[in-house]
Amino acid sequence: MEQWTKYWRKTTALNSFAEGQSALGYYGELELLWQAQLKHLANNASLLDIGTGNGGLAVLCYQYGRILNYQWSIHAIDAADINPILNKYEDQTINAAISQIKFQGNTPAEALPYANDSFDLVCSQFAIEYTNIELALPECIRVLKHNGKFVAIMHHQDSSIVADSYIGLRVLDLFMVESNVFVNIKMLLELAAVLILQGTNIKSSEKFNQLNRALFQQFKQLQGHFCDEATAKWCQRFIASIVPLLYELTPQSPALLEDYLRQLVLYRLRLMDQIKATLTTNHQHEIEKLLSKYQVKYSLENVVIDRKIFGTLLEVNKFN
Incomplete structure (x- = not known):
């Protein structure tokens, strides 16, 4: 509950x-x-x-x-x-x-x-x-x-509400269970937090840039899994909610990610409840x-x- x-x-x-x-x-x-x-x-x-x-x-x-x-x-x-x-x-x-x-x-x-x-x-x-x-x-x-x-x-x-919930759960499982995208995001944010605390320019870090490029490619690959419009919208919705974490980097970013992940877990449970009901x-x-x-x-x-x-x-x- x-x-x-x-x-x-x-x-x-x-x-x-x-x-x-x-x-x-x-x-x-x-x-x-x-x-x-x-x-x-x-x-x-x-x-x-x-x-x-x-x-x-x-x-x-x-x-x-x-x-x-x-x-x-x-x-x-x-x-x-x-x-x-x-x-x-x-x-x-x-x-x-x-x-x-x-x-x-x-x-x-x-x-x-x-x-x-x-x-x-x-x-x-x-x-x-x-x-x-x-x-x-x-x-x-x-x-x-x-x-x-x-x-x-x-x-x-057979309602559109239930059909949409199935799609949302499928996309959410791809992000949270089947891929390591959040593991990579965590690595990126933790590195950024260290660099910020050290007073280092983030963009001058080759390791950060490599992780950032790899993550960008991973997002493109995830989007490529879905061809129909309804599924693509769910995918875009999740990516859009993640992007601010990657563009507004602070020492608190890793903690914000953990909070976001907790919210996604609860969201997934609500979708599962709805489908089960x-x-x-x-x-x-x-x-x-x-x-x-x-x-x-x-x-x-x-x-x-x-x-x-x-x-x-x-x-x-x-x-x-």
Whole structure:
């Protein structure tokens, strides 16, 4: 869980693996999908967002409730050690929402700290599939009120998000596991640190220049491994993040490299978590078998956003 705790503590993005507009919440077709799940709730409804991260889905729920002029009670939990209230945004509506949501970190979905029949809606996006579903799903049903609803969007095996994660992991493994590029970078930075402390002009060192040229060639070779555009972008992304270490040489550069490598290890773990959590056909069958044991009505269907498979939507209605 360290990889997620450090991710949420370091980023102000409301959603994981989000960039641009997506980092500040849901919009477009995805926003409309969630609003459709919320519009039938009563004025005094109670909601629980599972795997909230920095509060993306919980914020959407709060903001839509305000549009309806409703006063929903919104709880949001995560197994990671989150604290979204520390984040500040230029959009004051996000700050207002976060201040009204009851966040709780270090709270696994497998053991929800709520009484039976507590919530009208339990929701989750890209979170419940990361849990031990055999424990978490019964917990979600337990805390639902009678006629309550559990709604989750989960990673689909054919989604572009999952495909991109596979590519990212492949490129990251090439850099970190299959090549010695970081060993060579470390040698270069350690030599540069010694030269700087000695007061020697770095560019006058033939050994430094040789290492620098060899590293440049190695980067070109790594880039040559990938021909398709998506993979090349991942490769370029990693190289672009390394280059500043090589151009801004200081005695602290080796320590900065070690910190960067620790971040990459955690990033790799998050990619692996996401891939492992992907909902396959077998996983869907397991969920259906589990739900058949309870007095619920459920459905599973693909979510298509911008004409592409985005995820799998699970809806569970609890009977009286």
